[in-house]
Amino acid sequence: AQTVTQSQPEMSVQEAETVTLSCTYDTSESDYYLFWYKQPPSRQMILVIRQEAYKQQNATENRFSVNFQKAAKSFSLKISDSQLGDAAMYFCAYRSVANGNQFYFGTGTSLTVIP
Amino acid sequence: EAQVTQNPRYLITVTGKKLTVTCSQNMNHEYMSWYRQDPGLGLRQIYYSMNVEVTDKGDVPEGYKVSRKEKRNFPLILESPSPNQTSLYFCASSTQYRDRRHGYTFGSGTRLTVV
Numbered sequence: 717a718q719t720v721t722q723s724q725p726e727m728s729v730q731e732a733e734t735v736t737l738s739c740t741y742d743t744s745e746s747d748y749y750l751f752w753y754k755q756p757p758s759r760q761m762i763l764v765i766r767q768e769a770y771k772q773q774n775a776t777e778n779r780f781s782v783n784f785q786k787a788a789k790s791f792s793l794k795i796s797d798s799q800l801g802d803a804a805m806y807f808c809a810y811r812s813v814a815n816g817n818q819f820y821f822g823t824g825t826s827l828t829v830i831p
Numbered sequence: 832e833a834q835v836t837q838n839p840r841y842l843i844t845v846t847g848k849k850l851t852v853t854c855s856q857n858m859n860h861e862y863m864s865w866y867r868q869d870p871g872l873g874l875r876q877i878y879y880s881m882n883v884e885v886t887d888k889g890d891v892p893e894g895y896k897v898s899r900k901e902k903r904n905f906p907l908i909l910e911s912p913s914p915n916q917t918s919l920y921f922c923a924s925s926t927q928y929r930d931r932r933h934g935y936t937f938g939s940g941t942r943l944t945v946v
Contacts, residue, residue: 749932751934751935753934753935760940761921761923761937763934768932807874817881817927819925819935
């Protein structure tokens with residue numbers, strides 16, 4: 717089974733600064749999808765950004781962008797101009813195409829935004 | 832509005848008293864899944880279903896049951912809850928074959944406490 721690793725259990729960032737959350741994954745597949753989900757204190761899981769593995773271009777959604785390094789199996793999330801509302805738990809997720817479309821999640825990174 | 836409706840949001844119960852957490856989606860998704868979230872462990876899959884009458888075990892199925900008699904509903908059943916099943920539970924759904932890049936839509940979570 718694929719594994720997803722988030723090596724930073726906790727991170728902090730000053731308001732208006734930039735922070736990068738790391739995620740690596742292990743797979744032998746060539747086609748798959750990658751996601752970052754945000755879980756604020758309300759505990760609702762919110763999709764932040766997604767990346768198709770066959771696309772070389774890094775995905776961007778407003779202040780959120782990814783650095784997708786397929787060969788290195790790395791999928792980091794960059795948050796620019798951090799805001800207080802960005803404080804949350806962030807989960808990296810991998811979706812297999814071959815293995816029944818299964819999802820695999822990392823253990824999460826708790827982000828604190830310091831005013 | 833496209834959504835996954837999960838009930839109840841909070842539940843406190845006693846050891847051994849059977850309970851059901853309901854999950855319903857209105858997006859005609861084939862794929863549905865249950866997760867439990869525990870601190871430091873991230874999201875762990877309990878059961879999943881790829882379509883009606885098709886269910887399979889995830890990573891932590893012991894002590895849980897599911898059924899998928901209708902496409903929209905995927906209830907989670909705890910026949911004899913124990914304190915180690917105290918957790919935050921999420922139901923999620925997704926397309927299985929088309930638009931897989933959209934990832935999961937999550938329910939709002941159920942905080943279960945077994946005393």
